[in-house]
Amino acid sequence: MTVTSSAVGDGYLVRSLAVTYPDGFVISDHDHPWGQLVHGRTGIMRVETEGRVWLSPATRAVWLPAFRPHRIVMKGAVAMRTLYLAPEAAADLPGAAAVLEVGPLLRELVLHILAIGMLDPAVPAHARLTNVLSDLMAAAPREDLALPLPSDPRARALAERLHAQPDDRTDFPALARQTGASLRTLQRIFPRxxxxxxxxxxxxxxxxxAVAALAAGASVTGAALDCGYDSVSAFIAAFKRAFGTTPARYRP
Structure with missing residues (x-):
């Protein structure tokens, strides 16, 4: 959809916010009447919404449609750069949360809009910037960096542990005992x-x-160790099976 100065009322098309949060800072559950592009120039954000948890490194951003309750946890110091898009500006964007690849042009456009502050439909140049922003976001490659979360409390506790400690090599029978559920019970719950x-x-x-670590600058060997792999070659093979490309593609 092409946004023009006559397409909307007197409200803004895009609003922006720049905040730096310390490691571990939590933005508790909330939502917005506008769609939100959540991008961190540094650090990693854990975004939880729609029963899924997402990791967004500096080379990615999370798109959250309007009225989607979400929670964000900072991993490392996060220089968050957020854009809020009015319904008219977000008309061509996904109706569900998604991780978008932030290429050089989209990244610079986000920073340019942040420098302006807000995009006013009464200013033709602002309407044009909104159109470019919407087009770039719609065309940005999507990536499956989301994990569905189980609702069963025992399975949820195990999922949170596995997510927080990817290098944990404890076997599943031992992990099951610690959750208070049998392994067979957990093996039924997770697929369901x-x-x-x-x-x-x-x-x-x-x-x-591994994607988040690589995007943050970790070496392939470092990412492999962080994820519980002793063998770099085994890690690369598993990574290629998961994403169809080598880990090196995700390094900045």
Whole structure:
């Protein structure tokens, strides 16, 4: 949709916010009447919404449609750069949360809009910038960096542990005992509530952490160790199976 100065009322098309948060800072559950592009220039954001948890490194951003309750946890110091898009400006964007690749042009446009502050439909140049922003976001490659979260309390506790400690090599029988559920029970719950087997969930959690680590500047060897791999070659093979490309593509 092309936004023009006559397409909307007197409200702004895009609002912006720049805040730096310390490691561990939590933005509790909330939502917005406008769509939100959440981008961190540094650090990693854990974004939880729609029963899924996402990791967004500096080379990615999370798109949150309007009225989607979400929670954000900072991993490392996060220089958050956020844009809020009015419904008219977000008409062509996904109706569900998504991780977008932030290429050089989109990244510079976000910073340019932040420098302006707000985009006013009464200013033709602002309407044009809004159109470019919407087009770039709509065209940005999507990436599956989300993990579905189980609702069962025992499975949820295990999922949170696996997500927080991707290098944990504790076997599943021992992990099950610590949750108070049998391994067979957990093996039934995970596919039913997440669509992934217990082993598949753990493997995907490790691969998503690897993407975040690589994007933050970790070496391939460092990312492999962070995700519980002793063998770099085994890690690269698993990564290629998961994403269809080598880990080096995700390094800045």
């Amino acid at each position: 509530e997440t669509g992934l087997s217990l082993e598949g969930w753990r493997q995907k959690a490790r691969m998503i952490h």
